[in-house]
Amino acid sequence: MTSLSFSGNETKLGMSRGIPEPKLTAMDAMIDKLTGAIFVFQIVVVIVLGIAGNVWKETEARKLWYVQYPNEGPWYELLVIPLRFELLCSIMIPISIKVSLDLVKSLYAKFIDWDNEMVDPETGTPSHATNTAISEDLGQVEYILTDKTGTLTENKMIFKRCCISGTFYGNENGDGLKDPELLQAVASGSPDAIRFLIIMAICNTVVPVQSKAGAISYKAQSQDEEALVRAAARLNMVFLEKKGNILDINFNGSLVQYEVLDTLEFTSERKMMSVVVRDRQNGNIILLSKGADEAILPHAHAGPQTRIFAETVEQYAQLGLRTLCLAWRDLEEEEYHEWSLLFKEANSSLVDREWRVAEVCQRIEHGFEIIGVAAIEDRLQDAVPETIETLRKAGINFWMLTGDKQNTAIQIARSCNFVSPGIHC
Secondary structure (H helix, E strand, C coil), X not given: CCCCCCCHHHCHHHHCCCCCCCCCCHHHHHHHHHHHHHHHHHHHHHHHHHHHXXXXXXXXXXXXXXXXXXXXXXXXXXXXXXXXXXXXXXXXXXXXXXXXXXXXHHHHHHHHHCCCCCECCCCCCECCCCCCCHHHHHHCCCEEEEEHHHHHEEEEEEEEEEEECXXXXXXXXXXXXXXXXHHHHHHCCCHHHHHHHHHHHHCCCCEEEECCCCCEEEECCCHHHHHHXXXXXXXXXXXXXXXXXXXXXXXXXXXXXXXEEEEECCCCCCCEEEEEEXXXXXXXXXXXXXXXXXXXXXXXXXXXXXXXXXXXXXXXXXXXCEEEEEEEEEECHHHHHHHHHHHHHHHCCCCCHHHHHHHHHHCCCCCEEEEEEEEEEEEECCCHHHHHHHHHHCCCEEEEECCCCHHHHHHHHHHCCCCCCCCCC
């Protein structure tokens, strides 16, 4: 037997559902209000004139022989004069105004279709207005709230510059991957450069995919991670394959393997992610981390090197670049096993799991050696500054939502023409 009760509109969700308000433009709302006011005025006029007409009929009209009113009329005779006045006053409400406005709106919409400059240059697709009220709706816009990544920018992250152990790469030509000094440091086997590339290549959740032709592509949830992995590959630290917990890395023709022991995932509260890996060549356990400067630098060894990296982050932020600090820490076998037990216990907790995991992560994410800072560019889409400048001239205000550093956000706002160059932010 099956019993069913409270279904459809009788459910809690159905009964609490409100009636959606009609969506009207400002012009339609104004016309509706004026029409209602005119109708009320018309009814008042009809009632007043109807009463006055009936009074005149009873007092004066019956005395006039040419009117020929009968002494006794039908029961609905009192309604005849008001209805006559209703017909006379019906022209107060101009029915044709609706038709005229719809025709004008349709013509305005056609101007959008006829605009030869509103064409997608890549596909050649012209603009097409599917709503006749679109021009009226656009005229009511006062504020635009926009995201930065993927809306104002192309969401195509490109590795541009980096600072490794206090040495800057990419400042001369604006492209660190073509900097001769960085290429020489990698070719000569500079320890800090190698460790920097290792963090770029494996401290992520990227999955490499190899095609039948042998080409390697990367599947990543974060565009930042994909940009770092691609940059490491161009510098000969190629992430080849992921077999379970084993990562295959090809560096200068040699196969290097790392075993992922634990992954400390990125969260918006921690603003960083880490992986604990074992180097299968020597058995060492390493903690690799990358994240925002405010999450990494406070947990690093204090010293002049850390101050240099903090200044580097500010310098890159002034250029409108996204920055990530890359850190390294060697772990003892005993320290890792003690921490691993706590980490597994926190992950299996059913109560306050996220809080407990974050607390356990803090127990190991400290004492970092900062290896370097990576700077990534997310280029603006075509004609964004010109478009925003034109819209601002039309009196439209903009709000930009971004999770970047304040200096980076200010620089992006200036490059997009959100704020005038002379205004201090």
